[in-house]
Amino acid sequence: MAGAHAASTDPDALSWYEATARQRVVALADPGSFREFLPPTERRMSPHLPLFDLPRAFDDGIVVGRAKLDGKTVLVAAQEGRFMGGAFGEIHGAKLVGLLRAALTLKPAAALILFDTGGVRLQEANAGETAIAETMRAIVDVRAAGIPVIGLIGGRAGCYGGGGLIAGTCSRLAVSEGGRISVSGPEVIETNKGAEEFDSRDRALVWRTMGGKHRRLIGGADAFCADSVSAFREAALDLIGRAPAFDLATLEAEQARLESRLARFGDCRDATDVWARLGVNDPDAVPAMDTRAFDETVARVREADHDAR
């Protein structure tokens, strides 16, 4: 079984980017503590994909359950980017919604969402879109009950479309270099607006505009992780301990933070222009920085850390 295999995997050595959703959850949690809800043995498969002659997954591309993190109970959802790009279908979305609603009565120390998604699954678009709206409402309810909702982003599929909106609803976000957060993906912008607006084959441009380092520098994410499960575990534990409340004061602060961002950087063409204005000495060096050098750079950027989310 994949779970048993992953349990023996060293969290320090296991690449978050390369790992499957189930491997991430099992290695992230305290050893042996993960209990899955609606596991693959229940075969809750999409009723819609056969219509499109597409293969189904026993878990519909998302793993949800309960685990211990440093001895405390947490609820965890992990999207599987390898199945249909981790996209939100009817069952996939409903599992996440159910998990968040369960948090209201279970009152865990936190709810963790391991994003790995291209957004809505087009073959089930209306169900996926509605589930994203339900998820955002549920996250707000959970946060208002005083339970932190932490997003972890570093998977192959990134965090796109409605996934990006859900991420923006979380209390805190941790992201790795490989994590990308965006609403419209590079190909979507290019298809609709042309390659002059966004050349999706320019991978360096994609990383600069949507990647983990840019998001961390502008305060779009609260922690930057090396690409290992242990780094994400450490970040999650830290972020759980300093999650902002969900109230008018937080949203007023976020309004001011985002307005200030548009006023300061609204005329920037490239992320390197933004980084220069943030006070980064050598913006062109940012993409190649290792985690330690990047952390030192972030520590000097005032906008990176805040409680306005």
Added chain:
Amino acid sequence: MTLAEILAGLFPQGHSVSVRDGLVTGGGAFADGTLHVVGVDGDTPLGVDGALVLSRAVLDAVRAGDRAPILVVVDSDSQRMSRRDELLGLNECLAHLAKALLLADRSGHPTIGLIYGHSAAGAFIATALATRVLAALPGANPSVMDLPSVAKVTKLPLDKLQEMAKSTPVFAPGIDNMVATGAVHVVLDPAKPLDGQIRDLITNLQPGDDRDRLGEERGGRPVARGISAAVIAQAGRG
């Protein structure tokens, strides 16, 4: 129905609602108090700048503490698709707008969506879908993606998709399908006075999120409610 016709129907005594760059803000006397109005008009795409204008208006209403209802009128494009919007954190700005509406709802402001034209994707999620109850006028056309684009992504012939769309509400654009999914609660009757219909929606607001129950009853989302209920049941087993 145009926005002007909607506003005339809602506020026979006049209103302060204005439209600037496709962004709708303002309000007017309604029932025994005020009705705040925010939204997007004219098939306008919603970008970082517009999202913050609307969220500002919503947060101002919450800070005023009048618990007056907030009507979110929507005839938008999708999210604005550009390099600049993504560079500046469109996901944060759209999520912020949705959070402002969800906070308003939690703070005692009934939030009502009214879709009277197009809307799609991120713009739809951040506005109409972040309200407590979503109404539509006939002719509204919400979608996640239009069928030619779905054909391109799914690599299925357009004529096959059009045939499938007739029997399968789960993926096809259009108001009937979003009603079947439970995302749109009700379609209003343009022949009846609009203000009374909106007032009835406010009076009959249901607690909680009943969209998956509606989707199950209407057949557009046959399994979602059962799945989320099963997760909650297994989570409660200790």
